[in-house]
Amino acid sequence: MKKVFVVGVVGIPACYGGFETLVENLVEKSASDVTYTVFCSEHDYDVQLSEHKGAKLLYLPFKANGMQSILYDTYALIKSLFYRPDVVLILGVSGCVFLPIFKLFSRSKVIVNIDGLEWRRAKWGRFARAFLKLSEKLAVAFSDTVISDNQAIYDHVLSCYKRHSEVIAYGGDHAMVRAVSGFHDSYALALCRIEPENNVELILKAFADLDIPLKFIGNWHNSEFGRRLKIEYSNVANIELIEPVYDPEELFAYRDQCRFYVHGHSAGGTNPSLVEMMFFAKPIFAFNCNFNRYSTDGKAMYFDSPDSLKTIILSWEKTGDAAAEEIGRAMNDIAVQRYTWAKVTQAYQKLYQ
Incomplete structure (x- = not known):
């Protein structure tokens, strides 16, 4: 059995966006030798299920988006240290500033989907952009596998960090x-x-x-x-x-x-x-x-x-x-x-x- 912990989403059942839909489908179509545990934000679920489609759900007391996403993802990684999963799948880079410390204490395989160059988005201010770019850099440096959801993201990772990544898009x-x-x-x-x-x-x-x-x-x-x-x-x-x-x-x-x-x-x-x-x-x-x-x-x-x-x-x-x-x-x-x-x-x- 491969125990996979998912960090970085609002949660499932999917109620928000692309990453949540991704996790919903990963869980639904899971192979018999893969089990999922998904961290969820208690702020987004009035009814907190213990499991969904065979995946175990763990709720955290932070919002999954905005500035609290850093605390949310970091806390999820800290809790993952105690569960010792085979794989930690991180979706997005908000909490990846904690990855250097996480890797010191964990033998879990770390897979990071770095999303869509979040630091380029116009909605972020100067400080937020700098932080997200640093998070992306640490995500690439300290993960075992990097996922790019588009060939253009692959080209960016290769050009900026001299590292190959796995190109996996989304289903539709x-x-x-x-x-x-x-x-x-x-x-x-x-x-x-x-x-x-x-x-x-x-x-x-x-x-x-x-x-x-x-x-x-x-x-x-x-x-x-x-x-x-x-x-x-x-x-x-x-x-x-x-x-x-x-x-x-x-x-x-x-x-x-x-x-x-x-x-x-x-x-x-x-x-x-x-x-x-x-x-x-x-x-x-x-x-x-x-x-x-x-x-x-x-x-x-x-x-x-x-x-x-x-x-x-x-x-x-x-x-x-x-x-x-x-x-x-x-x-x-x-x-x-x-x-x-x-x-x-x-x-x-x-x-x-």
Whole structure:
């Protein structure tokens, strides 16, 4: 039996984001010789289960995000010393400043998924960026195995730290709660956390000058940035700003019925929302960065400004349904080849051995 302890997530059942969905699927598809223990934040669970899908759950008295994530991850690593698991799987680098000390007292194999170069995100101040960059450096230096979720992250680790890492992305097939209809409505769809590096304002500016309907799903009320955009664009006739959608069936319907998908992320490696959408075989317009180009194998359509987004949409519209089907088919082929949870789980389990 391989005992794997998971550090760095809010917890399971999944209720937050990409890492939580990853752990949910690792646990659900676990091999018979692998057991999981997952650290969870007691702040996010009114009902605290002792186990979930065969994984043992241990609750910690800190929040898993923000500044408390450092304490949260560090405390999880300290508790792991006493349990002596075979593998400690760390998702994100917040607590990796403790890794040099942890390695002095533990024989556990340490695997770190360094996430998407978190220190580059615009939301962090100068001190936070410096801390996260230091944490990343220590994560790479003191882990036994580094996981990059995108080839661009691999290139960064190799260039900056002269170390090879394992490229394992995320699965997206959990989004397919039923068969796609094969039909579409007239609207474009965008879906993300409302943060500057997701180029939300760029997308809204472009569609404000188009006649094409846009449904944009996001957490508009969680920041001053989001609230300002909500006020500014709520009265634009062809733009509908929708609050976060968590119900899988409802989210499936939005994706299934959209005409095409606009993906503005410019940071974060392989974005779960992108690989989930690729399974729907719809044309994808993605922000032009190496993360997105690697994820879509260079076969999507790419923009870097409101004008370029408008130009490629209008140009694409003239090419007809055949071009749309070709791009959508390419997205689906890549997703099936790379982004199923069965393949992701198998890759992680191989690293435990």
